[in-house]
Each structure stands twice: as structure tokens, then as C-alpha cells.
Amino acid sequence: AETYTASGMLLDPHSAAGVAATQALQAQKALEGTTITLATAHPAKFPEAVEKATGITPPLPPHLADLFDRPERITPLANDIAALKGYICAL
Secondary structure (H helix, E strand, C coil): CHHHHHHCCCCCHHHHHHHHHHHHHHHCCCCCCCCCCCCCCCHHHCHHHHHHHHCCCCCCCHHHCCHHHCCCCCCCCCCCHHHHHHHHHHC
């Protein structure tokens, strides 16, 4: 809700958690310089949570209109940084 009030940008719950963590670190002076927090999803993927936090139900953009009908794709990886790097580099 704070981000929406300050910028007009709605965040999904996971992105909001990242922004909150960044703000907490900034308040502790644990970060220096410019900090970028990446969004992890579109807020319309979590309409109930976004509405509860902001009072706004985010609409799905046209290119995501069928989002909830799409099949979920998961690629299990070992809990290993080399496996993750290898997977990303192969994309």
C-alpha cells in the first residue's frame, strides 16, 4: 500500500516483501547507494492479497488474460548454485 500511495505502482505480495526488506536494510544503513528491487510477478496474479493490502483489485492485462488457464511449468533443480547457473545459461 505504501508503494502504491507513493508511486501509483501496485506490487504483488512477493515483490512487496522484497521492497520491505530493502527499506528495512536502508533504515539500518546496511545498504549504500542506489538499490534496485526486482518485481517477481504481476499483481493480478494475487488479486485477493493486493486488494486486501490496497483496496484495489488489479486487472489482468490483455496479454495475460488466459493466465489462470495456462499449464504450470516447473523444472526441479538440485539445491546447488552450479546447477542453477547451468540451467539459466542453457535458456
